[in-house]
Amino acid sequence: SHGLHQGRVAGLIFDVAVLTNITQDHLDYHGDMANYFAAKAALFDKDKARSAVINIDDEYGARLINMPTLCDHYLTLSSKKNISADVVFHKVVATADGMKAELQTPWGTEDVYLPLLGEFNVANLAAAVTALAVTGEDFGNLLIKAETLQPVAGRMALYTKPGACKAVIDFAHTPDAIGVAIKSLAPLSKSLSLVFGCGGDRDRTKRAPMASAASLADNVWLTDDNPRTESAEQIFNDVSDSPDASDFTYMHDRAAAITAAIEATPEDGVLLITGKGHENYQDIMGVKHNYSDEAVLLSLGYQRAGGGYAS
Known part of the structure; x- marks a missing residue:
């Protein structure tokens, strides 16, 4: 949000922009949530991103898809809360060694296993798979790769x-x-x-x-x-x-x-x-x-x- 507001990426066009969620942070810089949202929303403008993946379970994601400047091509992402979304992850089950879920997407419906902890990681996986599939990666191969993921340092x-x-x-x-x-x-x-x-x-x-x-x-x-x-x-x-x-x-x-x-x-x-x-x-x-x-x-x-x- 700092880089967007300060114009540090002004010369770039992004293939895919992804919104997972927006929660209270960096208000010492932005002042309030309205300014914080406006800074991040700029990434999704039609002159900034070719495509977008937007989590509409998040209140700011739901607002973003109604913005007139939103890029022309975008896919919505949701848990079972919004079953009409383009990509839906549900039937999430926590196990001792990771997470299991079902992904419904424009490329097919498949079960996925993720060796990471937490339902939020399932949401992140759904967003990442969607972003990569939009750029032409094979959906089935992405799910195979998901089973080999390892946690980033400091992330669960x-x-x-x-x-x-x-x-x-x-x-x-x-x-x-x-x-x-x-x-x-x-x-x-x-x-x-x-x-x-x-x-x-x-x-x-x-x-x-x-x-x-x-x-x-x-x-x-x-x-x-x-x-x-x-x-x-x-x-x-x-x-x-x-x-x-x-x-x-x-x-x-x-x-x-x-x-x-x-x-x-x-x-x-x-x-x-x-x-x-x-x-x-x-x-x-x-x-x-x-x-x-x-x-x-x-x-x-x-x-x-x-x-x-x-x-």
Whole structure:
């Protein structure tokens, strides 16, 4: 959205533009959701994209398809909520090692297996398959390739340790993303713990909603993300303003919070660690301290689930 608004891709024409969803983020830059949506919607203009794939389950996707400047060729995407969409994914089933679903598309209806966790990954797969099929790739071959996908670092990455709970690292840093991650993991365990944080010098209005989303977990530890030049205590105070945060455990030391959460989560439970991005440091008052959530887990005896496949 920054690049679109600043004209950094003004000289490009995109073969396919994809809208998965739009939720509250980057309002420190855009000011409000209307401006944020307008920035992203510009990607789908007829002079910017040749084709588009649009998730109409999302309220902004539903608005986008009614914009007069929308590119001439587009396909709509939906779960069973909008069965009349061009591409529909449904019959979604979570298993111990991935997801199964049925895809109904203009190229045929097929079952698909995906070795990734979470229903949102099924939605992402449907969007990716559609975008590639629009450009001429073979639909059946795409589904075969889908079975070999591996999770991107920090996107529902699973770590295991004998005799301890499973741990999942996800970069979720918005209320919607945290809620989706929790709901995706809930079917896999009766006990779900969460460690999360909020970035400093960023949109303060999303902190209370993040607390509300985090409260979907059974036990929650609030810790530091990248405080940057903002007081870490102020960030904690903003989160604690939400009545949903009354039962949270507050620990500034992120490694200590993860360790405490692991110790408190039963062996058959799952710990979700969110918020921290790809950076291998924590930015505190202008000083970058070496840090990564994965390194903490590895130091505690965890290993990445074999070959990227959850088990």
